[in-house]
Every structure is written in C-alpha cells, then in structure tokens.
Amino acid sequence: MNRxxxxxxxxxxxxVLIAQTNYAQTxxxxxxxxxxxNLNVDKFRNGDPIPQAKSNTEWEAAxxxxxxxxxxxxxDPANGAKYGKLYNWYAVNDxxxxxxxxxxxPSDGEWTQLTDYLGGIEKAGAKMKSTSGWVENENGNGNGxxxxxxxxxxxxxxxxxxxxxxLGMNSSWWSSSGVxxxxxxxxxxRSSRSSLTRTEFDKKxxxxxxxxxx
Numbered sequence: 001m002n003r004x005x006x007x008x009x010x011x012x013x014x015x016v017l018i019a020q021t022n023y024a025q026t027x028x029x030x031x032x033x034x035x036x037x038n039l040n041v042d043k044f045r046n047g048d049p050i051p052q053a054k055s056n057t058e059w060e061a062a063x064x065x066x067x068x069x070x071x072x073x074x075x076d077p078a079n080g081a082k083y084g085k086l087y088n089w090y091a092v093n094d095x096x097x098x099x100x101x102x103x104x105x106p107s108d109g110e111w112t113q114l115t116d117y118l119g120g121i122e123k124a125g126a127k128m129k130s131t132s133g134w135v136e137n138e139n140g141n142g143n144g145x146x147x148x149x150x151x152x153x154x155x156x157x158x159x160x161x162x163x164x165x166x167l168g169m170n171s172s173w174w175s176s177s178g179v180x181x182x183x184x185x186x187x188x189x190r191s192s193r194s195s196l197t198r199t200e201f202d203k204k205x206x207x208x209x210x211x212x213x214x
Contacts, residue, residue: 026213027149030117032110033213035103036151038084038173042070045097050087056162059088063160063204068094071206073156074164083155083167086206089184092174103211108177108185108198110212115187115196118148126194128152134191135168142169142191152189158206172199172207 025036042050053059053069062069068091073079091098092105099105106114118124129144129152136142144152156167171189178184183200186207190197201207 027151029114029148029150032114032117034114034150035211035213036149038153038155039087039098039209039211040080040084041098041100042085044094045099045101048096050091050098053162059158059162059206060160060204062090063088063202066090066203069206071158073158073167079155079167083153084208086155086158087174087209088206089174089178089201089203092176092184092209093178098209099211103213105174105176105209106212108175111173111175111185111187111198115198118196121197122195124148124196125189128196129171129189129194133168137192144194154189154191155208157208160202160204172201173210174201174207178203 026033027036042052044050050068050070051062053062053071054075059069059071068088070085070087070091073083073086087098115121115124118127126144127147128150129146131143131146134142134144134154152171154166154168154171156165156170157172158164169191173187175185175187179200182203184203186199186201188197188199
C-alpha cells in the first residue's frame with residue numbers, strides 16, 4: 001500500500017473511531033435519524049466543561065440557581081457507560097450547545113413525530129424499549145420488542161432534591177421545549193406499560209438526553 005492510500009485509510013479509520021466515541025451510532029426511524037444511545041458528554045459543544053453535581057446539595061443548588069449540571073445515576077460511572085449521563089434542563093437549554101456537532105436535542109414536536117410514526121402513544125413505547133434490562137412488572141415482563149431500533153434502556157432519573165429513582169424501571173428524556181418557567185416537556189417509558197408518555201418534568205430534575213441528527 002502506498003503512502004497516499006495508507007493516509008486515506010488511516011483518516012477514514014480515525015473518522016469512524018471519533019464518530020463511535022461520540023455515540024454517533026444512529027438508527028433511521030421514518031424520516032428522523034436518532035442516536036441509539038443516551039448522551040454521555042461532560043463538555044458543551046464549544047469545549048466548556050459542564051459541572052458535575054454529585055451530592056444532593058450540589059444538585060439542588062444547580063437547579064435553584066438555574067445552572068447546568070450532570071451526574072451519573074447513583075454517582076456510579078458504570079451507570080454512565082450503560083445508560084449515559086443525567087442532565088438538568090439548564091444544561092439542555094444552554095446556548096453553548098449540549099448536543100454534539102450535527103445533532104440537536106429534539107423538540108416536543110419531534111418526539112411527537114416519532115410517536116406517531118411508531119403507531120401512537122399506546123404502541124410506541126414497546127417498539128422503543130430494549131429487549132432486555134427492564135425489570136418484571138405485574139404482567140411478568142417489562143422488556144420491549146425494540147422493533148424501532150431505538151434501544152431504550154431504563155436509566156432512571158434524579159429528582160430535583162437529588163434523590164435517584166427507578167433504575168431498571170423507568171427511562172425519561174428531555175425535549176428542548178419548555179412549558180413554563182419551572183417545567184419542560186419530555187418523554188417517559190416505564191417497565192409497566194407499552195406506551196411512550198408525554199410528560200412535564202421539573203427543569204431541576206436529572207433526565208436522560210437522546211439526540212436527533214439535523
């Protein structure tokens with residue numbers, strides 16, 4: 001292999017490696033292209049660090065002061081590797097950009113577009129949930145079919161007071177659309193149902209982020 005071809009191959013390899021590192025694995029659902037993993041970055045698009053809030057006091061203070069913050073569920077990096085980070089809405093809405101270049105945080109309307117394509121609220125959730133990892137419910141099985149390829153995992157969330165809740169039972173995602181000064185729209189999956197619910201989340205809560213390609 002000559003030097004020019006070797007340089008081209010190395011360049012392509014590095015490009016693919018960077019894409020994978022930035023969680024750029026995607027799935028096309030209808031006309032939308034979604035990441036297949038939750039966001040797990042600790043810097044804004046411009047390179048500025050996003051503050052990590054470990055203690056309940058730090059988490060509450062960030063929300064009260066309307067400052068961006070992230071955490072791992074239970075402050076355990078192993079949960080970050082599997083489920084991604086949890087962010088408050090002030091990180092989602094920051095002008096420096098939480099989503100990597102080429103991606104954005106889906107609006108409330110874009111989440112609705114996904115739901116409609118997958119058959120509506122009552123059917124979408126089962127097609128979005130992964131086929132394993134969800135705790136059993138009263139019907140014996142909380143897993144989904146993942147027919148959409150969305151691969152939703154139950155990463156739980158963090159309440160505004162810092163309490164961690166529902167790992168294995170619940171997955172929630174922010175939208176970029178605010179409701180009022182206190183709440184923003186998001187979507188919610190639970191082990192006990194096959195629907196994808198449109199939900200108002202307290203902006204101070206820690207919720208997962210799934211990015212959509214421009």
